[in-house]
Amino acid sequence: MARMKFLCDADRCIECNACVTACKNEHEVPWGINRRRVVTIDDGLKQEKSISVACMHCTDAPCQAVCPVDCFYTTPEGVVLHDKDICIGCGYCFYACPFGAPQYPQEGAFGARGKMDKCTFCAGGPEEDNSQAELDKYGRNRLAEGKLPLCAEMCSTKALLAGDGDIVADLFRKRVVRRGGRPDNWGGWETAYEVKL
């Protein structure tokens, strides 16, 4: 069975935020929460790079390890999902996650947290596939429909890849070979503007 993976090609991402918008719209993500975000390093400088990041669906997920109620589970496809009926909104997964993926809607005074929300790799939750309950809690289950995550499908430069880890790795390997190993020799500003940076 396929092992699902995300990969963001930092040399292709143009920080258009289409992945962020697509995800938010597709899943009707709660107010104040973004399951995916684009972070730009060295913004405005010549070495500027943008990377789109969401839950990376770790094999040994820190969120899963620290959850006091053990609400996380990994699907056979390697997607890390959680059960919102079990989640108590303690915030531990948010402390542990390296990618800042788990987020909480504010519920009540003093920043009391509601049920955690995070990227599902468009694979829904523990409810019946594509049921109304699953849609309400976790958003669309595109994997059950035979589709891949919408963020990657929408990516205009195909920087964001999602799917079977072997295929994703193959695609990326081909790109690296084409670029001649050195990403700064291929594409980017030098090709676009014919300037030596």
Added chain:
Amino acid sequence: MAVADSLNKRKKMMLWSGIVILLAIIILPMSGYLVTGYEPNQQYQTDVENPRSDTWRQVRRGNEGYTAVTGQEANELIQSSGETWRQVRNGPMATYGSWLMGFVLLAILAFYVMRGRVELTHPRTGETVERWTLNERRLHWTTAILFILLTITGLSILYGRAVLIPLMGYPGFSLYATGAKFLHNALGPVFMIALFAILVKFFRHNFFNKVDLEWFKAYGGMVGDKHPSAGRMNGGEKVWYWALATAGIALCFSGLVLDFPNFGQERQVIQLAHVIHLTTALILIAFSFGHIYIGTIGTEGALEGMTTGRVDVAWAEQHHDLWLQEIREKNASSSDRSD
């Protein structure tokens, strides 16, 4: 003379040629720098300037970038400290914490089996003196009940996944944990107020002095048949006081950091606060086992002081002789004045 002269000459020659050979050994291998020295480090420079390696180095260090998305620390791509926190919490803290509590409980049980209850050495006189005022007792029991509730709910969050989920199932434990989390968050600040009130109220009674040193040397009268002197608070009570005054205060403030995420404190601050909260809590819980044991089944006549407020004179004489003396002197002087 001539033979000696030529011998000296030979020695000089040998010395000089030795020096020349040594210098050559040191200098000749450095001749390579004559070539490379003209173009200093040019080859290295191009390697250093790979922009992508610098990007990933920044990401790895948790440097902040720019993001259009609003949210707490959304501009930080990777924070590594969470994994460290996970290792510390799930590893040594949970493991040694349970060992500490288990060890203390076992030690108390072993002590009880071997030494038994510390009985009154003299029969009760029937005459009682006031040990704790009503206000002091209210304060004590408020703090004590809150401490026990916070201990149960707190330990449920730490060990519930391993211990309670097999018993209660996932939905059952989740329901309980929701309540436990709410109670813990709501009662924490109340406990803080009660604890601080107690620390202020008993502050002046808890300075260590020479009497306490003797008290510790005699193991507080718990081992052997000696009855070391003590004032209103004995050495053990003072240790418990200062444990609460140090670890307890750290526990409360780290708890506030965890309880009020609405101030936007960063994850690293929360992780540190959590480690402090857990360490101090486990230490105080282990301490409290000893306190509860000595105050209830460990010592005959101790509990009635905190429930009724009065203790038998025989008990006071045995455990707090200096304090009893003080009270008697005070009573004598006040009755003198009233006469």
